[in-house]
Amino acid sequence: MNKISEIKAMSLVERARRVAAVASKHADDVDAKGRFPQESIDAMKAERLLGIQIPAAFGGESASTAEIAEICSILGQACAAAAMTFSMHQIKASSVVSHGVDASWHQDFMKRIAAEQLLLGSATTEGGIGGNLRNSICAIEVDGDTCRLEKDATVISYGEQADAILVTSRAHADAAGSDQVMTVFLKGQYTLEKTHVWDTLGMRGTCSDGFLFKAEAPAEQILPKPFAEIAAQSMLANSHILWSAVWYGIAADAVNRAQAFVRGAARKQPGTVPPGALRLAEVSSLLQLVKSNVQAALEKFEAAQADEEKLSSMAFAVAMNNVKIASSQTILTIINHCMLICGILGYKNGTPFSLGRHLRDAHSAQLMISNDRILGNTSNMLLVHKQDTSLLG
Amino acid sequence: MNSTIRELLSKHGGLPVSVETLADDADLYEAGLSSFASVQLMLALEDEFDVEFPENLLNRKSFQSIAAITAAISSIAPDSQVA
Numbered sequence: 001m002n003k004i005s006e007i008k009a010m011s012l013v014e015r016a017r018r019v020a021a022v023a024s025k026h027a028d029d030v031d032a033k034g035r036f037p038q039e040s041i042d043a044m045k046a047e048r049l050l051g052i053q054i055p056a057a058f059g060g061e062s063a064s065t066a067e068i069a070e071i072c073s074i075l076g077q078a079c080a081a082a083a084m085t086f087s088m089h090q091i092k093a094s095s096v097v098s099h100g101v102d103a104s105w106h107q108d109f110m111k112r113i114a115a116e117q118l119l120l121g122s123a124t125t126e127g128g129i130g131g132n133l134r135n136s137i138c139a140i141e142v143d144g145d146t147c148r149l150e151k152d153a154t155v156i157s158y159g160e161q162a163d164a165i166l167v168t169s170r171a172h173a174d175a176a177g178s179d180q181v182m183t184v185f186l187k188g189q190y191t192l193e194k195t196h197v198w199d200t201l202g203m204r205g206t207c208s209d210g211f212l213f214k215a216e217a218p219a220e221q222i223l224p225k226p227f228a229e230i231a232a233q234s235m236l237a238n239s240h241i242l243w244s245a246v247w248y249g250i251a252a253d254a255v256n257r258a259q260a261f262v263r264g265a266a267r268k269q270p271g272t273v274p275p276g277a278l279r280l281a282e283v284s285s286l287l288q289l290v291k292s293n294v295q296a297a298l299e300k301f302e303a304a305q306a307d308e309e310k311l312s313s314m315a316f317a318v319a320m321n322n323v324k325i326a327s328s329q330t331i332l333t334i335i336n337h338c339m340l341i342c343g344i345l346g347y348k349n350g351t352p353f354s355l356g357r358h359l360r361d362a363h364s365a366q367l368m369i370s371n372d373r374i375l376g377n378t379s380n381m382l383l384v385h386k387q388d389t390s391l392l393g
Numbered sequence: 394m395n396s397t398i399r400e401l402l403s404k405h406g407g408l409p410v411s412v413e414t415l416a417d418d419a420d421l422y423e424a425g426l427s428s429f430a431s432v433q434l435m436l437a438l439e440d441e442f443d444v445e446f447p448e449n450l451l452n453r454k455s456f457q458s459i460a461a462i463t464a465a466i467s468s469i470a471p472d473s474q475v476a
Contacts, residue, residue, distance in 0.1 A: 134428070176409055176425025228422055232453065314451040377428070384435045385451055 007048050012063060015047040016071040020078035027079035028349075031357050034204035036161050040075075040082035041119060049086070051114030053093045058107060059114035065094075065238065066298045069245035076249020077256075080361035081205025083249055085119075087242040088157055088206075091235060092120035092166050095182060095223065098234040105220040109164075109184060121162030123213055127152040131370060134231060135177045139170035140222065147183060147219040150212070154196055157208040163187050167213065168227050180227035183217070190215035202360030233311045237301045239369070240320045244294045244327035247365050248287075251331040254358045255280075255287050258338035261345065261353050276341035283337040290327050290334070297323040314385040321378045328365035335359045394442075398462050401441060405433040417460040422453070431456050438462065444470045 007015065023040040030037045044050055053068060054060025068090050075083035093113060100106025112118055124133040138151040149169050156165065164186045171181045196210025223230065258280055265274035300319055304310040335358050339346045342353040349356055395417070403412040406421070407430040415424055426434075434456065439445055444466060446455070455465040 171423075176423070178425055178427050179423045226422070228453070309449075309452055309454065312452045312454065313448070315448055380429050380432045383432055384439070384446060386448065388448075 004048060007046075008061060012049075012052065012061075012067050012071060013074065015049060016074040019043040019047055019049065019082075020074050023075055023079035023082040024077075027082075028357065030079060030081055030205035031202075031361075034199060034207070036158060036207045037079055037082040037085065037205045038161070040079060041085065041161070044082075044086060045117040045119075048117065050089060050093075050117040050119060053090055053097055054110045054114040055097065055101075058110040060110065065241060065301055069241055069294065069298060072242050072245035073249040073252070076246040077253040078249075079205070080246060080250050080357075081203055083246040084203055084206050084243070085158055087246050088122060089120050090242055091238045092122050094234045094238040095166060095230050096120075096184070099223050099225045099230050103220070103224050105218070106184070106223065109221075116163070118163035119158070119161065121156055121158055121165040123151060123153040123156045123159070123165050123167040123211075125153060125155040127154045127210075129177075131373065133168065133369070134180070134228070136168055136170045136180050137177065139173045139175060140181060140183060141173065142219045142222075145219055146216060147222060148216045149183065149185075150214045152195070153213045154210040155198075155208045156192070156211050156213065157206045159192055159209055159211050159213075160207065165190065165213070166223075167215070171226070178228065181222050182227045182230055183215075183222045185215040185217050185221065189217040201363055202357070203364040229312070232317070233308065236317060237297075237304075237311070237320050240324040241294065241297050241301060243365070243368065244290070244297065244323055247327050247331045247362065248290050248294055250358050250362050251287055251290060251334045254335045254338040254355055255283055257346070257353045257355060258283065258341040261342045276343075279337050279341050283334050283341070286330055286334045286337070290330050293323055293326050293330075314381045315388065318378055318381050318385055318387075321374050324369070324374060325371055325378075328371060331362045331365060332359075335362050394463055394466065395459065397441060398438070398459055398466075401437045402434060402459065402462075405437045406430050407433075415459065417463075418458050421456065421458055426456070438466065442466055442470050 019040060022043040023037060026037060026039050052061045052063035056062045072083055072087045075086055096106055096110060125131060126137055128137050129135045138149060141148045149167060151167060151169060164184055166182055166184055168180050168182050170177065171179045191214050192211040194209055195212055198208045262274050262276045262280045304316050310316055335355060339355050339359065342355060345351045345353040346355040348354060399412050406426055409425045435446060450465050454461060456462055
Protein backbone atom coordinates (compact mmCIF):
# COMPACT_ATOMS: atom_id res chain seq x y z
CA MET A 1 0.00 0.00 0.00
CA ASN A 2 1.36 3.43 -0.82
CA LYS A 3 1.22 6.29 1.64
CA ILE A 4 -1.94 7.91 0.25
CA SER A 5 -3.94 4.71 0.28
CA GLU A 6 -2.67 3.98 3.79
CA ILE A 7 -4.00 7.35 4.93
CA LYS A 8 -7.29 6.87 3.13
CA ALA A 9 -7.74 3.50 4.81
CA MET A 10 -7.98 5.25 8.17
CA SER A 11 -11.31 6.66 9.23
CA LEU A 12 -11.99 10.31 8.48
CA VAL A 13 -12.51 10.97 12.18
CA GLU A 14 -9.14 9.46 13.01
CA ARG A 15 -7.43 11.64 10.42
CA ALA A 16 -9.30 14.73 11.61
CA ARG A 17 -8.17 14.07 15.19
CA ARG A 18 -4.56 13.96 14.06
CA VAL A 19 -5.02 17.33 12.38
CA ALA A 20 -6.80 18.64 15.49
CA ALA A 21 -3.79 17.67 17.63
CA VAL A 22 -1.60 19.88 15.43
CA ALA A 23 -4.20 22.69 15.29
CA SER A 24 -4.62 22.70 19.05
CA LYS A 25 -0.87 23.14 19.61
CA HIS A 26 -0.76 26.29 17.47
CA ALA A 27 -4.22 27.76 18.13
CA ASP A 28 -3.13 30.36 20.67
CA ASP A 29 -0.21 31.52 18.55
CA VAL A 30 -2.41 31.75 15.43
CA ASP A 31 -4.88 33.82 17.42
CA ALA A 32 -2.31 36.05 19.10
CA LYS A 33 -0.43 36.84 15.91
CA GLY A 34 -3.45 36.84 13.62
CA ARG A 35 -1.53 34.51 11.35
CA PHE A 36 -2.67 31.78 9.00
CA PRO A 37 -2.88 28.32 10.63
CA GLN A 38 -0.35 26.96 8.13
CA GLU A 39 0.67 23.92 10.23
CA SER A 40 -2.99 22.84 10.45
CA ILE A 41 -3.61 23.28 6.74
CA ASP A 42 -0.39 21.36 5.98
CA ALA A 43 -1.67 18.62 8.28
CA MET A 44 -5.04 18.59 6.46
CA LYS A 45 -3.20 18.17 3.18
CA ALA A 46 -0.99 15.43 4.63
CA GLU A 47 -4.11 13.63 5.88
CA ARG A 48 -5.69 14.14 2.42
CA LEU A 49 -8.69 15.91 3.98
CA LEU A 50 -9.03 18.69 1.40
CA GLY A 51 -10.19 16.32 -1.34
CA ILE A 52 -12.58 14.10 0.60
CA GLN A 53 -15.75 15.65 -0.83
CA ILE A 54 -14.67 15.05 -4.43
CA PRO A 55 -16.45 12.02 -5.93
CA ALA A 56 -14.39 8.84 -5.81
CA ALA A 57 -14.56 8.72 -9.63
CA PHE A 58 -12.42 11.86 -9.68
CA GLY A 59 -9.95 10.69 -7.05
CA GLY A 60 -11.75 11.91 -3.92
CA GLU A 61 -13.59 9.95 -1.27
CA SER A 62 -17.22 11.03 -1.88
CA ALA A 63 -17.49 12.18 1.74
CA SER A 64 -20.98 13.21 2.82
CA THR A 65 -21.88 16.56 4.33
CA ALA A 66 -22.39 14.78 7.64
CA GLU A 67 -18.86 13.37 7.59
CA ILE A 68 -17.44 16.77 6.71
CA ALA A 69 -19.49 18.42 9.47
CA GLU A 70 -18.07 15.97 11.99
CA ILE A 71 -14.55 16.95 10.93
CA CYS A 72 -15.46 20.66 11.21
CA SER A 73 -16.62 20.02 14.76
CA ILE A 74 -13.45 18.10 15.69
CA LEU A 75 -11.27 20.87 14.27
CA GLY A 76 -13.47 23.56 15.85
CA GLN A 77 -12.67 22.12 19.26
CA ALA A 78 -8.97 22.66 18.58
CA CYS A 79 -8.59 25.84 16.51
CA ALA A 80 -11.59 27.76 15.23
CA ALA A 81 -9.60 29.55 12.50
CA ALA A 82 -8.27 26.28 11.08
CA ALA A 83 -11.73 24.73 11.31
CA MET A 84 -13.36 27.72 9.62
CA THR A 85 -10.78 27.61 6.84
CA PHE A 86 -11.51 23.92 6.35
CA SER A 87 -15.26 24.54 6.31
CA MET A 88 -15.01 27.41 3.81
CA HIS A 89 -12.85 25.26 1.57
CA GLN A 90 -15.43 22.47 1.71
CA ILE A 91 -18.29 24.90 0.97
CA LYS A 92 -16.46 25.97 -2.19
CA ALA A 93 -15.75 22.34 -3.05
CA SER A 94 -19.48 21.63 -2.74
CA SER A 95 -20.22 24.24 -5.42
CA VAL A 96 -17.87 22.49 -7.84
CA VAL A 97 -19.05 19.00 -6.89
CA SER A 98 -22.76 19.89 -7.13
CA HIS A 99 -22.64 22.10 -10.18
CA GLY A 100 -19.52 21.24 -12.13
CA VAL A 101 -19.90 17.50 -12.75
CA ASP A 102 -21.09 17.96 -16.32
CA ALA A 103 -18.32 20.30 -17.42
CA SER A 104 -15.02 18.77 -18.48
CA TRP A 105 -12.88 21.60 -17.13
CA HIS A 106 -14.50 21.29 -13.72
CA GLN A 107 -14.12 17.53 -13.76
CA ASP A 108 -10.39 17.96 -14.28
CA PHE A 109 -10.36 20.61 -11.58
CA MET A 110 -11.97 18.18 -9.15
CA LYS A 111 -9.25 15.64 -9.97
CA ARG A 112 -6.64 18.29 -9.22
CA ILE A 113 -8.28 19.26 -5.91
CA ALA A 114 -8.06 15.64 -4.80
CA ALA A 115 -4.62 14.86 -6.23
CA GLU A 116 -2.87 18.10 -5.31
CA GLN A 117 -4.95 18.92 -2.21
CA LEU A 118 -5.74 22.40 -3.52
CA LEU A 119 -7.11 24.87 -0.99
CA LEU A 120 -10.16 26.72 -2.36
CA GLY A 121 -10.96 30.28 -1.37
CA SER A 122 -13.99 32.42 -2.03
CA ALA A 123 -14.60 35.99 -3.17
CA THR A 124 -18.30 36.71 -2.85
CA THR A 125 -18.16 39.96 -0.86
CA GLU A 126 -17.72 43.18 -2.77
CA GLY A 127 -17.38 46.84 -1.85
CA GLY A 128 -20.66 48.69 -2.39
CA ILE A 129 -23.12 45.78 -2.10
CA GLY A 130 -23.47 45.80 1.69
CA GLY A 131 -22.60 42.16 2.24
CA ASN A 132 -25.38 40.75 0.07
CA LEU A 133 -23.70 37.89 -1.73
CA ARG A 134 -26.65 37.51 -4.09
CA ASN A 135 -25.83 40.82 -5.67
CA SER A 136 -22.74 41.80 -7.66
CA ILE A 137 -21.46 45.02 -9.13
CA CYS A 138 -18.51 43.62 -11.06
CA ALA A 139 -19.23 41.78 -14.31
CA ILE A 140 -17.26 39.07 -16.01
CA GLU A 141 -16.12 39.91 -19.50
CA VAL A 142 -16.06 37.04 -21.96
CA ASP A 143 -13.91 37.67 -24.98
CA GLY A 144 -13.86 34.61 -27.23
CA ASP A 145 -12.37 31.80 -25.15
CA THR A 146 -11.08 34.11 -22.47
CA CYS A 147 -12.78 35.68 -19.48
CA ARG A 148 -11.61 38.64 -17.45
CA LEU A 149 -12.75 39.91 -14.10
CA GLU A 150 -11.86 42.71 -11.74
CA LYS A 151 -13.46 42.75 -8.32
CA ASP A 152 -13.14 45.03 -5.30
CA ALA A 153 -13.30 42.09 -2.92
CA THR A 154 -13.47 43.56 0.57
CA VAL A 155 -13.02 40.11 2.11
CA ILE A 156 -11.23 37.08 0.72
CA SER A 157 -10.54 34.64 3.52
CA TYR A 158 -7.01 33.19 3.24
CA GLY A 159 -6.86 34.89 -0.17
CA GLU A 160 -3.07 34.83 -0.21
CA GLN A 161 -2.84 31.21 0.85
CA ALA A 162 -5.57 29.75 -1.40
CA ASP A 163 -4.58 27.69 -4.45
CA ALA A 164 -7.73 28.75 -6.31
CA ILE A 165 -10.46 31.29 -5.68
CA LEU A 166 -14.12 31.00 -6.67
CA VAL A 167 -15.45 34.43 -7.52
CA THR A 168 -18.99 35.70 -8.07
CA SER A 169 -19.82 38.41 -10.59
CA ARG A 170 -22.62 39.53 -12.82
CA ALA A 171 -23.01 37.17 -15.79
CA HIS A 172 -22.16 39.86 -18.36
CA ALA A 173 -21.77 43.62 -18.65
CA ASP A 174 -25.54 44.22 -19.09
CA ALA A 175 -26.71 41.67 -16.52
CA ALA A 176 -28.81 42.64 -13.52
CA GLY A 177 -27.05 42.63 -10.15
CA SER A 178 -28.70 39.36 -9.14
CA ASP A 179 -27.94 37.61 -12.45
CA GLN A 180 -24.63 36.12 -11.32
CA VAL A 181 -22.13 33.45 -12.25
CA MET A 182 -19.28 31.90 -10.30
CA THR A 183 -15.88 31.38 -11.85
CA VAL A 184 -12.92 29.33 -10.71
CA PHE A 185 -9.61 31.15 -10.96
CA LEU A 186 -6.38 29.27 -10.30
CA LYS A 187 -3.37 30.75 -8.58
CA GLY A 188 -1.30 32.36 -11.30
CA GLN A 189 -4.41 33.47 -13.18
CA TYR A 190 -5.06 36.33 -10.79
CA THR A 191 -3.33 39.10 -8.92
CA LEU A 192 -4.25 40.33 -5.45
CA GLU A 193 -3.62 43.84 -4.32
CA LYS A 194 -4.28 44.14 -0.60
CA THR A 195 -6.80 46.85 0.27
CA HIS A 196 -7.93 45.88 3.79
CA VAL A 197 -6.11 44.17 6.63
CA TRP A 198 -7.89 41.52 8.71
CA ASP A 199 -7.14 42.63 12.25
CA THR A 200 -10.17 41.44 14.16
CA LEU A 201 -11.62 40.48 17.51
CA GLY A 202 -11.69 36.76 16.68
CA MET A 203 -11.24 34.27 13.87
CA ARG A 204 -7.95 36.07 13.43
CA GLY A 205 -6.21 33.22 11.64
CA THR A 206 -8.55 33.12 8.65
CA CYS A 207 -6.60 36.13 7.33
CA SER A 208 -9.70 37.44 5.54
CA ASP A 209 -8.00 40.48 4.07
CA GLY A 210 -9.57 42.65 1.38
CA PHE A 211 -8.09 42.68 -2.10
CA LEU A 212 -8.47 44.22 -5.47
CA PHE A 213 -8.81 40.99 -7.44
CA LYS A 214 -7.84 40.96 -11.12
CA ALA A 215 -8.00 37.81 -13.20
CA GLU A 216 -7.88 36.41 -16.68
CA ALA A 217 -8.56 32.76 -17.51
CA PRO A 218 -10.16 30.46 -20.08
CA ALA A 219 -13.90 31.17 -20.18
CA GLU A 220 -14.69 27.48 -19.65
CA GLN A 221 -13.76 27.99 -15.98
CA ILE A 222 -17.10 29.75 -15.41
CA LEU A 223 -19.40 27.32 -13.61
CA PRO A 224 -22.12 26.29 -16.07
CA LYS A 225 -25.06 27.02 -13.73
CA PRO A 226 -26.37 30.42 -12.58
CA PHE A 227 -24.96 31.37 -9.18
CA ALA A 228 -28.54 31.75 -7.90
CA GLU A 229 -28.93 27.98 -8.22
CA ILE A 230 -25.52 27.27 -6.73
CA ALA A 231 -26.36 29.52 -3.78
CA ALA A 232 -29.77 27.96 -3.20
CA GLN A 233 -28.86 24.34 -3.82
CA SER A 234 -25.42 23.87 -2.33
CA MET A 235 -23.97 26.98 -0.76
CA LEU A 236 -26.80 27.96 1.57
CA ALA A 237 -27.12 24.60 3.24
CA ASN A 238 -23.43 23.77 3.25
CA SER A 239 -22.49 27.14 4.73
CA HIS A 240 -25.05 27.14 7.49
CA ILE A 241 -24.46 23.49 8.39
CA LEU A 242 -20.66 23.43 8.22
CA TRP A 243 -20.26 26.77 9.99
CA SER A 244 -22.68 25.60 12.66
CA ALA A 245 -20.56 22.47 13.03
CA VAL A 246 -17.47 24.63 13.60
CA TRP A 247 -19.37 26.77 16.10
CA TYR A 248 -20.64 23.70 17.88
CA GLY A 249 -16.99 22.62 18.14
CA ILE A 250 -15.97 25.92 19.73
CA ALA A 251 -18.82 25.69 22.23
CA ALA A 252 -18.17 22.02 22.96
CA ASP A 253 -14.55 22.77 23.86
CA ALA A 254 -15.67 25.63 26.09
CA VAL A 255 -18.06 23.27 27.88
CA ASN A 256 -15.24 20.72 28.23
CA ARG A 257 -13.13 23.33 29.96
CA ALA A 258 -15.99 24.40 32.22
CA GLN A 259 -16.68 20.79 33.12
CA ALA A 260 -13.02 20.19 33.94
CA PHE A 261 -13.16 23.25 36.17
CA VAL A 262 -16.25 22.03 38.04
CA ARG A 263 -14.82 18.53 38.42
CA GLY A 264 -11.59 19.92 39.81
CA ALA A 265 -13.56 21.97 42.33
CA ALA A 266 -15.65 18.95 43.30
CA ARG A 267 -12.56 16.84 43.87
CA LYS A 268 -11.04 19.47 46.13
CA GLN A 269 -14.09 19.59 48.37
CA PRO A 270 -15.66 16.15 48.49
CA GLY A 271 -19.24 16.05 49.66
CA THR A 272 -20.16 19.51 48.38
CA VAL A 273 -21.55 20.54 45.00
CA PRO A 274 -19.38 23.29 43.51
CA PRO A 275 -21.16 26.57 42.73
CA GLY A 276 -20.64 26.20 38.98
CA ALA A 277 -22.23 22.75 38.79
CA LEU A 278 -25.74 24.01 38.26
CA ARG A 279 -24.65 26.29 35.45
CA LEU A 280 -22.78 23.41 33.90
CA ALA A 281 -26.01 21.41 33.83
CA GLU A 282 -27.72 24.35 32.21
CA VAL A 283 -25.00 24.73 29.60
CA SER A 284 -25.06 21.02 28.85
CA SER A 285 -28.70 21.38 27.86
CA LEU A 286 -27.92 24.34 25.60
CA LEU A 287 -25.06 22.48 23.94
CA GLN A 288 -27.39 19.57 23.27
CA LEU A 289 -29.78 22.00 21.56
CA VAL A 290 -27.04 23.19 19.22
CA LYS A 291 -25.95 19.64 18.50
CA SER A 292 -29.52 18.48 17.77
CA ASN A 293 -30.02 21.54 15.60
CA VAL A 294 -27.03 20.69 13.41
CA GLN A 295 -27.93 17.01 13.28
CA ALA A 296 -31.50 17.79 12.22
CA ALA A 297 -30.21 20.13 9.53
CA LEU A 298 -27.94 17.40 8.20
CA GLU A 299 -30.87 15.01 7.99
CA LYS A 300 -33.03 17.60 6.27
CA PHE A 301 -30.27 18.39 3.78
CA GLU A 302 -29.65 14.74 3.05
CA ALA A 303 -33.37 14.19 2.43
CA ALA A 304 -33.58 17.22 0.15
CA GLN A 305 -30.38 16.57 -1.76
CA ALA A 306 -31.96 14.12 -4.16
CA ASP A 307 -34.72 16.57 -5.02
CA GLU A 308 -33.77 19.81 -6.74
CA GLU A 309 -37.22 21.26 -6.13
CA LYS A 310 -37.02 20.67 -2.39
CA LEU A 311 -33.56 22.23 -2.27
CA SER A 312 -34.90 25.38 -3.96
CA SER A 313 -38.02 25.52 -1.82
CA MET A 314 -38.78 28.20 0.71
CA ALA A 315 -39.36 25.64 3.43
CA PHE A 316 -35.78 24.45 3.05
CA ALA A 317 -34.31 27.96 2.92
CA VAL A 318 -36.22 28.98 6.05
CA ALA A 319 -35.06 25.83 7.86
CA MET A 320 -31.40 26.41 6.97
CA ASN A 321 -31.58 30.09 7.94
CA ASN A 322 -33.06 29.04 11.27
CA VAL A 323 -30.21 26.61 11.89
CA LYS A 324 -27.68 29.38 11.39
CA ILE A 325 -29.50 31.88 13.59
CA ALA A 326 -30.02 29.43 16.43
CA SER A 327 -26.52 28.00 16.52
CA SER A 328 -24.73 31.34 16.12
CA GLN A 329 -26.70 32.90 18.96
CA THR A 330 -26.73 29.95 21.32
CA ILE A 331 -22.97 29.36 21.30
CA LEU A 332 -22.45 32.87 22.69
CA THR A 333 -24.78 32.11 25.59
CA ILE A 334 -23.02 28.81 26.15
CA ILE A 335 -19.50 30.25 26.19
CA ASN A 336 -20.59 33.11 28.40
CA HIS A 337 -22.02 30.60 30.88
CA CYS A 338 -18.74 28.68 30.74
CA MET A 339 -16.93 31.89 31.57
CA LEU A 340 -19.17 32.36 34.62
CA ILE A 341 -18.36 28.80 35.67
CA CYS A 342 -14.59 29.15 35.28
CA GLY A 343 -14.49 32.67 36.67
CA ILE A 344 -11.22 34.54 36.53
CA LEU A 345 -9.36 31.46 35.28
CA GLY A 346 -11.63 31.45 32.26
CA TYR A 347 -11.16 35.15 31.73
CA LYS A 348 -7.36 34.96 31.94
CA ASN A 349 -5.30 33.83 28.99
CA GLY A 350 -2.90 30.92 29.33
CA THR A 351 -4.80 28.79 31.86
CA PRO A 352 -6.29 25.36 31.11
CA PHE A 353 -9.69 27.05 31.46
CA SER A 354 -9.06 30.12 29.26
CA LEU A 355 -12.12 31.02 27.21
CA GLY A 356 -11.19 34.39 25.74
CA ARG A 357 -10.30 32.95 22.34
CA HIS A 358 -13.47 30.86 22.25
CA LEU A 359 -15.63 33.84 23.10
CA ARG A 360 -13.95 36.12 20.57
CA ASP A 361 -14.04 33.51 17.80
CA ALA A 362 -17.69 32.78 18.58
CA HIS A 363 -18.63 36.42 18.15
CA SER A 364 -17.95 36.12 14.43
CA ALA A 365 -20.81 33.64 14.07
CA GLN A 366 -23.62 36.17 14.10
CA LEU A 367 -21.74 38.41 11.67
CA MET A 368 -20.55 36.11 8.93
CA ILE A 369 -23.59 36.64 6.81
CA SER A 370 -25.15 39.01 9.29
CA ASN A 371 -27.92 37.48 11.35
CA ASP A 372 -29.94 40.64 10.75
CA ARG A 373 -29.71 40.06 7.01
CA ILE A 374 -30.71 36.43 7.42
CA LEU A 375 -33.62 37.32 9.70
CA GLY A 376 -34.73 39.91 7.15
CA ASN A 377 -34.59 37.29 4.43
CA THR A 378 -36.54 34.77 6.54
CA SER A 379 -39.14 37.33 7.55
CA ASN A 380 -39.70 38.11 3.88
CA MET A 381 -40.26 34.43 3.10
CA LEU A 382 -42.59 34.02 6.07
CA LEU A 383 -44.97 36.43 4.36
CA VAL A 384 -45.92 33.59 2.02
CA HIS A 385 -44.38 30.44 3.48
CA LYS A 386 -46.52 28.50 5.93
CA GLN A 387 -44.78 26.63 8.70
CA ASP A 388 -44.94 22.87 9.01
CA THR A 389 -46.39 22.26 12.48
CA SER A 390 -45.74 18.52 12.56
CA LEU A 391 -43.13 17.29 15.03
CA LEU A 392 -41.38 14.84 12.75
CA GLY A 393 -41.91 16.51 9.38
CA MET B 394 -54.50 36.81 -16.72
CA ASN B 395 -51.31 37.49 -18.65
CA SER B 396 -51.80 41.24 -18.65
CA THR B 397 -52.65 41.27 -14.94
CA ILE B 398 -49.50 39.30 -14.16
CA ARG B 399 -47.46 41.69 -16.29
CA GLU B 400 -48.98 44.63 -14.49
CA LEU B 401 -48.21 43.17 -11.05
CA LEU B 402 -44.72 42.22 -12.17
CA SER B 403 -44.12 45.73 -13.33
CA LYS B 404 -45.37 47.13 -10.03
CA HIS B 405 -43.71 44.69 -7.60
CA GLY B 406 -40.89 43.00 -9.54
CA GLY B 407 -38.42 45.85 -9.17
CA LEU B 408 -36.97 44.93 -12.56
CA PRO B 409 -34.40 47.21 -14.14
CA VAL B 410 -36.01 46.54 -17.55
CA SER B 411 -39.52 47.27 -18.76
CA VAL B 412 -41.85 44.27 -18.45
CA GLU B 413 -43.10 44.92 -21.98
CA THR B 414 -39.72 43.94 -23.35
CA LEU B 415 -39.93 40.49 -21.74
CA ALA B 416 -41.30 37.48 -23.59
CA ASP B 417 -43.63 35.16 -21.68
CA ASP B 418 -40.85 32.62 -21.36
CA ALA B 419 -38.07 35.09 -20.50
CA ASP B 420 -36.11 34.22 -17.35
CA LEU B 421 -37.24 36.72 -14.71
CA TYR B 422 -34.25 36.06 -12.47
CA GLU B 423 -31.93 36.90 -15.33
CA ALA B 424 -34.01 40.03 -15.82
CA GLY B 425 -33.21 41.00 -12.25
CA LEU B 426 -36.02 39.60 -10.09
CA SER B 427 -34.61 39.41 -6.56
CA SER B 428 -35.82 37.02 -3.90
CA PHE B 429 -37.29 39.93 -1.94
CA ALA B 430 -39.21 41.21 -4.97
CA SER B 431 -40.39 37.71 -5.86
CA VAL B 432 -42.09 37.44 -2.47
CA GLN B 433 -43.69 40.85 -2.91
CA LEU B 434 -44.92 39.65 -6.30
CA MET B 435 -46.30 36.45 -4.76
CA LEU B 436 -48.23 38.47 -2.19
CA ALA B 437 -49.68 40.69 -4.90
CA LEU B 438 -50.64 37.67 -7.00
CA GLU B 439 -52.28 35.96 -4.00
CA ASP B 440 -54.27 39.10 -3.34
CA GLU B 441 -55.23 39.71 -6.96
CA PHE B 442 -56.30 36.17 -7.80
CA ASP B 443 -57.57 35.39 -4.31
CA VAL B 444 -55.39 32.31 -4.01
CA GLU B 445 -52.74 31.01 -1.62
CA PHE B 446 -49.67 29.42 -3.08
CA PRO B 447 -49.24 25.97 -1.57
CA GLU B 448 -45.81 24.99 -0.27
CA ASN B 449 -44.93 22.95 -3.37
CA LEU B 450 -45.23 26.05 -5.58
CA LEU B 451 -43.08 28.23 -3.33
CA ASN B 452 -39.87 27.66 -5.23
CA ARG B 453 -37.75 29.38 -7.80
CA LYS B 454 -39.16 27.52 -10.75
CA SER B 455 -42.77 28.62 -10.22
CA PHE B 456 -41.77 32.24 -10.66
CA GLN B 457 -39.08 31.82 -13.27
CA SER B 458 -41.12 33.36 -16.10
CA ILE B 459 -44.47 34.94 -16.82
CA ALA B 460 -45.53 31.64 -18.39
CA ALA B 461 -44.50 29.74 -15.25
CA ILE B 462 -46.46 32.14 -13.03
CA THR B 463 -49.50 31.75 -15.30
CA ALA B 464 -49.20 27.97 -15.04
CA ALA B 465 -48.79 28.12 -11.26
CA ILE B 466 -51.87 30.26 -10.79
CA SER B 467 -53.91 28.20 -13.25
CA SER B 468 -53.01 25.06 -11.32
CA ILE B 469 -54.46 26.42 -8.08
CA ALA B 470 -57.27 28.58 -9.51
CA PRO B 471 -58.52 26.49 -12.42
CA ASP B 472 -61.49 28.80 -13.01
CA SER B 473 -59.34 31.79 -13.90
CA GLN B 474 -59.36 32.70 -17.55
CA VAL B 475 -55.93 32.32 -19.10
CA ALA B 476 -55.79 35.13 -21.60
